[in-house]
Amino acid sequence: MNSRPTVAVTMGDGAGVGPEICIAACLDPTVLAMARPVIIGDAARLEHAAKVLDTDVDVRVIGSPSEAEDTPGAIQVIDLGLLPADLPWGELSPIAGDASFRYIERASALAMSGEVQAICTAPLNKEALHSAGHLYPGHTEMLAALTDTDEVSMMLSSPKLRVIHVTTHIGLIDAVAKIEPGLVERTIRRGNEALIRAGIERPHIGVCAINPHAGENGLFGYGEEQEKIVPAIATLQDDGIDAVGPLPADTAFFLAGRGDYDLIVAMYHDQGHGPIKVLGIEAGVNITVGLPVIRTSVDHGTAFDIAGTGKVDTASMSEALRQAAALAAV
Template sequence: MTDRQPPVLAVTLGDPAGIGPEITARTLADPASASIARGLAVGDAAVLRRAVGVCGLNVRVNAVGSPGEARFEPGTIDVLDLGIAPDDLEWGKVSPVAGRSAVAAIETATRIALDGEVDGIVTSPINKEAIWAAGSEHLGHTEMLGELTGAAHFDTMFVVRGLKIFFTTRHVALRKALDQLTEERVSASIRHAITALRVFGDDEPRLAVAAVNPHGGENGHFGDEEITVLRPAVERAVAEGLGAVGPIPADSVFHQGLEGRFDGVLSHFHDQGHIPAKTVDFDGTVSVTVGLPILRTSVDHGTAFDIAGTGQASHGTMAAAFGVAADFSRFTGRIRDAYGTGAAK
């Protein structure tokens, strides 16, 4: 890719029976998206044409066999056609065929990103049951991308109104998440978060570490994790020359971050980071996978099988993910330098 042209972003259709094709079609047909990046859909042309019809869009679908064949013309959506899923899949139903299409789209988008044919990928939601029915053993999108790129470690970073939010733990029960909070784990999470902040444009990053107990534990009266785990981890980071502060009570740290006092916040369990981000801007909260040698952003919602095929799905989250990817594409060099070149498997 050259600096003289807008970036090229591969946008996967996700599960063909879900809302992914619809929100992809709406996003790539939107002149606002076309003004910031060139979008190349990755999936089945038949599925995308069906989504265009459902959404009532006045655009044509141009099926291509490689990124180099894409035209990026107004009124046209280019799609790297996989030829797997037909246009008569039942909406909102788990299907092995849909699962195969979703997996193939991820694999293809990852390959062309590793090969430098696109500047990043934006992913639509997949259905875990469908990909398992298709034979995949991955727990989800991110794990699949980690294996495909050979990434040694990867994390989720939320971006909402300029603030970046990180997670020490995520998809585990709350009781288990608290048990997993050790000084070593929090220290590693601080280091990973600050590396990501640097990669994505904050040259002198300021990371706030959230507390887990009410009022930061009130010196141990409401819990001692701040004293025994979080504060020592922050002190270790400061001794290493890292710009970490905290622990700061969770009922105020996100507000302070949104005001610009910090570049990022390290939260410690799933909902601690999700709730403030999505309350502030549900559609504008974008998930970025950090640690991969390629740029990947994603919507942070599911396949919405209940409304798939109705044309009602809002593409706000996909448009936001596309916009963040367009912006962050300027950091592809930093991404490669920090996280390696990757190797398709």
């Protein structure tokens, strides 16, 4: 492997901000100091995005990651050529939805074969993805299927807070029904292992409750904490894992924000996403934990309302690429 890992950067939905943030991040000197990025996408769309950004960039088409070169002002692209030249910015398109899947499909194959050491994904649009016949809730589930992985977890990382989710892209009622001690235990183990790989020797993990005030000794809910969470924590503690809870979520996130916990375990999507986004969506990075490959992503969507305007904040994509490189180098 090169001293800098090669990272496959998927372009996301070509009608959204993906092409813009890919260009900006792949030209970022702080990224290039850590990684050799190769975009999987459409060269013509990237050239269009460069004009939107008023950026002078050399879009170089290559056949494989091994052909990537370090050339100032150039980005390396494996061009799948799937988008029409007149694709509108900011509009739902099944063509763009299908292309976003194909980029991920190619990146997964490259990672599984060892041709790249990590994947970093720009956002896709779920409605466009579904309209193209790819019925996945999102990147996390898609990558699990493409890598033949039974179960993965979503971890969000920001400078002040890390959160791993027991459930993600399902409704709240379904999430509560799905939570059970085995799933809670496996999720916490994945988070613990990921932090150890990242250099935290013994992570201190706070586990959120499901109900307000952690059920308040039976006043709220129907005993979900005792039934679904407490047995998992007991098993983990017996194995030497420093997990505590169930904790009232409002208190847990406050304590984690001031540094008391290395990781918070959220029981459902919005319980974990809300605090991360309040702290600053531009700094949040999504990490899929449990895959046989490293995958990071921005923690924002396709932003159709500003796509093609050059107004997008590209900081999250740069941070996602830096984190992919750092994880691949471990």
